[in-house]
Amino acid sequence: MSTYKISKLQVTNFRNLNPDIITFSSGINCILGENGNGKTNILEAINVLATKKSFRKNTSFPQFLSIDGGKPEIIFSSVVENGDKEVMSYTSKMTNENVLWFLDGAPVKKRLDIKVVFINPFDSYGFHNSASDRREWIDYFLSQLDDQYKKQLARYTIALRFRNTLLSKKPSRFKEQILASDSELAQLSHFLTNKRVEFLEALEPLIGETFQALFSERHSLKINLDSRIIGMSVENIQKLFANNLESDCERGHTSYGPHKDDYVLLFDGLNSFDFCSLGQQKMSYLSLLFAYIELFRYKYMSYPIVLIDDVSGELDQHRWRRLVEYLEKREFQVLITTANEKFKEELDRISGANNIHIRNGSIIH
Known part of the structure; x- marks a missing residue:
């Protein structure tokens, strides 16, 4: 690159x-x-x-x-x-x-x-208070590092939209269509989840180092993926979709999958969303961004x-x-x-x- x-x-x-x-x-x-x-x-x-x-x-x-x-x-x-x-x-x-x-x-x-990476500490509030903001953050920056992730995320979004349309409108034989298409959705879910885990594992050792370099304070910072399908095979993910089909029909949308994942930022072992001061949250958020920039350099030998x-x-x-x-x-x-x-x-x-x-x-x- x-x-x-x-x-x-x-x-x-x-x-x-x-x-x-x-x-x-x-x-x-x-x-x-x-x-x-x-x-x-x-x-x-x-x-x-x-x-x-x-x-x-x-x-x-x-x-x-x-x-x-x-x-x-x-x-x-x-x-x-x-x-x-x-x-x-x-x-x-x-x-x-x-x-x-x-x-x-x-x-x-x-x-x-x-x-480009845009840094505005005001965004720390959204990151710490909204699961959708956290998902959007991870998807955006991971997509910058990995073109395959970006492409498969787009495919997942299309497949999920198709499934949710069937669940909400319930046309003739819609359950058969859903069961037939869930194989692709399971494969995409497996791929995206593994990529997210790899990304967070690569980012983790850099966050604490960056926090210390930025603020001259030593703290343990770790970010974890909160997902029901971590470690599951494609076949088991597909079974999960099938087992929840009836409840999904009642809700009118898909209740499990990468679109429902969340992320937990741990500050000295405590959930930063619940236990950190606003100042600590903003410092952690800045450290996360600059850690990503360092990870970008390691991958591409550029900034x-x-x-x-x-x-x-x-x-x-x-x-x-x-x-x-x-x-x-x-x-x-x-x-x-x-x-x-x-x-x-x-x-x-x-x-x-x-x-x-x-x-x-x-x-x-």
Whole structure:
């Protein structure tokens, strides 16, 4: 896999951002400005360029489009560098109907596989309080590491939707159709569960190490998969579906499977969802994200682009400094925002950091 860093970006008709050329360094980039001026929009623009999606939930093209835009299209123009130091122009043209990509001016069928990780400690609340958020977190990051997982997860979603449609509408001979299709669903469930277990086992030793590196505190952190089908064969998973068919018919949906799994983050042996303070939960969540970034490096010998939205309100000054020291020692490209003057002072101490100032959607030079 090629690793990419972004060196220049210009966006047209995206939220409140003016079409200024923004220049980034390959290391730490500090995006500074008052709240509401467009700092997070820069991070979002990079995320959309890389993935076609926002890190904000329930956001699509109409929300991206600038209210002042004369044309219903958004242009993302960038210069990127791959791991071989090759520089190329990469452009994306987005409308409500489709997205087109251009590499060095020529149209291409697929977008560049630019990996990004967005970090916002506010997301810690959802992760610690919602099983669906935890499943979404694992599925998203595991899919970045494993294309097969991503493909089989998509197949599982389609097969599950088909089964649930039969359960809710109950057409003629629907039980026979379900029993015939449960073989595929069981195989997919077995595959996804094993991949999740492997992912968590690879992540586990890195979480505690990362927590100590970030916050200078030693704690045991472990994340477990809570699933009824761990260790089961494909045949036994299929039997489980068959045994629960009658109750599924009453409910109108499938009651067991990877879509019902949950994850338990243990902090010194205790369930962090129930026993940790909000501060410990946020520190654990940050450690989990940076541990994933290290796992990404081990797998691909490269780093994703790391987008960090203002963490200054979530950490005290001592932990800001630890975070800054941690980032200085890493080799990944970082874009970090803040409106906090004291945190800005910490960022200003970073040797070689690139400061980007934004006001009312414009880059101030």
